[in-house]
Amino acid sequence: METAFAAVCKAYVPRPGQPMSRTREEVTALAQHDRHEQALVTNVILPKDIGVTYDMIGGLGGAKELLRQCITYPLRFPHLYSEGIAKEAVKGVLLFGPPGGRGRTMLAKAVATEGGATFLSVDASVIENKWLGESEKNARAVFTLARRLAPCVIFIDEVDSVLSSREKYDDTTHGTLTSVKTTLMQEWDGLRTGGDRVVVIASTNRPFDLDEAVLRRLPRRILVDLPDAETREEILKVSMAQNRVDASVNFTAITEELEGFTGSDIKEVCREAVVRIAHEKAQELDRAGVNGVREEVDLTAQLRPVTMDDFWEARKKLTASVSEKGRELSRVWEWNEEYGEVKKKRPDASAHHLSMYL
CATH class of the missing domain: 3.40.50.300 (P-loop containing nucleotide triphosphate hydrolases)
Incomplete structure (x- = not known):
């Protein structure tokens, strides 16, 4: 049975x-x-x-x-x-x-x-x-x-x-x-x-x-290595896909300022740039004496798009979490050369190497 x-x-x-x-x-x-x-x-x-x-x-x-x-x-x-x-x-x-x-x-x-x-x-x-x-x-x-x-x-x-x-x-x-x-x-x-x-x-x-x-x-x-320029730009675009971005935002320029950042670091820069706008609106409502959120008011619709200034301010606050000159990262690269399947490309190589998103 x-x-x-x-x-x-x-x-x-x-x-x-x-x-x-x-x-x-x-x-x-x-x-x-x-x-x-x-x-x-x-x-x-x-x-x-x-x-x-x-x-x-x-x-x-x-x-x-x-x-x-x-x-x-x-x-x-x-x-x-x-x-x-x-x-x-x-x-x-x-x-x-x-x-x-x-x-x-x-x-x-x-x-x-x-x-x-x-x-x-x-x-x-x-x-x-x-x-x-x-x-x-x-x-x-x-x-x-x-x-x-x-x-x-x-x-x-x-x-x-x-x-x-x-x-x-x-x-x-x-x-x-x-x-x-x-x-x-x-x-x-x-x-x-x-x-x-x-x-x-x-x-x-x-x-x-x-x-x-x-x-x-x-x-x-x-x-799964640190992102190169092309991949950093792709990570930026993926991270910001659900947010309103001003037409003046140049992801390529932002990418150049994020060299050495991990995917998590880049995501945090994006998050900081976006919430900066929310902070501005919250301060405005606080000064006006607004308590809580009125259901009939769509406050999200009042938020402005993310601009280059928001990204620059976020970049000033945040730094890379991993040092490319650090011994820990060097040991990972050395180990990869001996045992890894995807060999790390030299910095001057045109093709980009692997990265991480989050």
């Missing part, structure tokens, strides 16, 4: 190439048999709720194409990748780059959206537990739940905090952490073919801290 749980699993097996359309209640039902899986449900984002596509990410043309080939296409069209060695899915993809940016997370979410896959986000806080044996159970639950949710993208944020080189730890923590790493990698190895339709994307700004055993499970290593 078929159990209720087996019936749920059977009911929600996707057809090849079809996007998953589960509800939150159905995801919860799939995890009911295991409390460790239940604890992960809050980290699950359904395809329809992710809200990030490749088109929403400024720049990163090369990274997007690599991710389409490695993950998106096999997830969407698994029947095309079923012959011989082609059915062995990519074990994992590492997105790495300078600290301070969220472009890697955006890319991972876009991969899930475009592939019609569920997004399961985990980090050290999700896996680690002070009670003996619980961390290993949490690590195992990540993969068992992902299989139930297939097609699924497991996103391990700050993977270096979970799977760093053994040399970093002292004897008091070595045993526990090694056990957790062993469990994670064993479960990871269990994703032997594309039949599981589960892929792992890891993110870090310290790739040089990763254990070699981890790197073997992350054969595709994509640098």
Whole structure:
């Protein structure tokens, strides 16, 4: 006799190439048999709720194409990748780059959206537990739940905090952490073919801290670097797409002033330029003694468009969060030259290198 749980699993097996359309209640039902899986449900984002596509990410043309080939296409069209060695899915993809940016997370979410896959986000806080044996159970639950949710993208944020080189730890923590790493990698190895339709994307700004055993499970290593001029301009335009911009605004000129800024930095400049206008209106209403917002008055319509002056004032307040001369960034670039898939181009190269949007 078929159990209720087996019936749920059977009911929600996707057809090849079809996007998953589960509800939150159905995801919860799939995890009911295991409390460790239940604890992960809050980290699950359904395809329809992710809200990030490749088109929403400024720049990163090369990274997007690599991710389409490695993950998106096999997830969407698994029947095309079923012959011989082609059915062995990519074990994992590492997105790495300078600290301070969220472009890697955006890319991972876009991969899930475009592939019609569920997004399961985990980090050290999700896996680690002070009670003996619980961390290993949490690590195992990540993969068992992902299989139930297939097609699924497991996103391990700050993977270096979970799977760093053994040399970093002292004897008091070595045993526990090694056990957790062993469990994670064993479960990871269990994703032997594309039949599981589960892929792992890891993110870090310290790739040089990763254990070699981890790197073997992350054969595709994509640098998400600081944006060049062309990409910075694209990020500006994407960030300002939903705002009113004065015709006099010259994005190219603004781009020149944002050299060395990450995608997150550029977004913050845009936000500061926009809210500057709101601040002006708020001060005006405050001086006039207006308390609260009257429902019949559309105050947003009274706001002026963003001008060049707003961008210049925002630029004066904000600085880059990453130093191009810093040792941390230099180590990332050096590591990329040895292990990365996308080599960093020289500053005088005409083609632009990869960047991040958020």
